[in-house]
Amino acid sequence: MASRRRMLLKVIILGDSGVGKTSLMNQKFSNQYKATIGADFLTKEVQFEDRIFTLQIWDTAGQERFQSLGVAFYRGADCCVLVYDVNVMKSFDNLNNWREEFLIQASPPDPENFPFVVLGNKIDVDGGNSRVVSEKKAKAWCASKGNIPYFETSAKEGFNVEAAFECIAKNALKNEPEEEL
Template sequence: MSTNRRALLKVIVLGDSGVGKTSLMNRYPYAMKQTMALSTQFLRLCNFLYICISTFLSSGGFLIDGLFRYVYNKFSLQYKATIGADFVTKELQIDDKLVTLQLWDTAGQERFQSLGAAFYRGADCCVLVYDVNTLKSFEQLDNWHEEFLKQADPVDPNLFPFVLLGNKMDVDGGSSRAVPEKKARDWCASRGDIPYFETSAKEDYNVDEAFLCVAKTALNNEQENVHDFYFQGISETVSEVEQRGGCAC
């Protein structure tokens, strides 16, 4: 009988409005889009219950994930603009682990404060996104970085994993670029060698590679909010019962 190791990872995606956060998440293949067409208070309650159950009950996180998949199965631009909170999920295999990656999008700086700390706590990684053609979006990275640490309150802020994405590198064939790659890499180096990728959601360039790094970075996070779930191989159990000539009851 085999045992599969499974991890549920919560990733927060932050950056100024218009840098392409949602487009990147939509580009990530085979990801299931969810829309939180809820009041902020109910969102906080759901996230609080999610954190509590996934921490203390071995299968709680996947029960809630399944509930969100079942209920919020349609994407609405109107809801997104009103509430500004949605996520996509993707399952992938990393070494001997089955990983369920939840990518949460806050939909812009103007709604950041209204979501509350409960939305960010329990995160296993934070993805910062800026537009390589807009200097202001790069200059705001310090604020996003600091505000996330303030809201999420990780166990060790100096060790919490971030990944930086410089998006929209395809615009005008690169002629309108405002942030040199070296400037971005220097910023990453000054904050503990944060992994950096330049991407294009429009051209689907480097998106898979970036989010695979995000998943591995989150998985390697040694904080206590990385949860392992163990599932017995049901098919093998049934096979063993059949070989013994007994029944499963």
């Protein structure tokens, strides 16, 4: 049995336009490839527990006109990251829509246990004085959806981005069958 396996983990980042999805990705990843179909696609090789895997991050641009592309983007995802701006209530309120849309489009085999991670981004804005979504409210929403892991981040300052992506990678690994690429 080979001790080192190469794995591909597909992660989808969803949320309203302007919440900082692309900034979060650029903070953590490099080698950006901009597709012409409304998505950014980035990869990073990571070693974890004597396995090498490629984290493949898909950012579907957030605009509603690209939502019809969902099936192709979402299919085969190992984890879905929902991002909102802590300073914009509508972006938080729309998390339900993004989550439901993902589950419909991706149709994972076990939707109740599919790994999601929620990021409340832009906590640095205006020294936190513009904030309209409390951490308590966000954590309550995550708890009501099956205890989704929650992180407050600042893509601009790089705050908590590393920890969030480590959690994302671990959650993606949970659902990934051991296959050699």
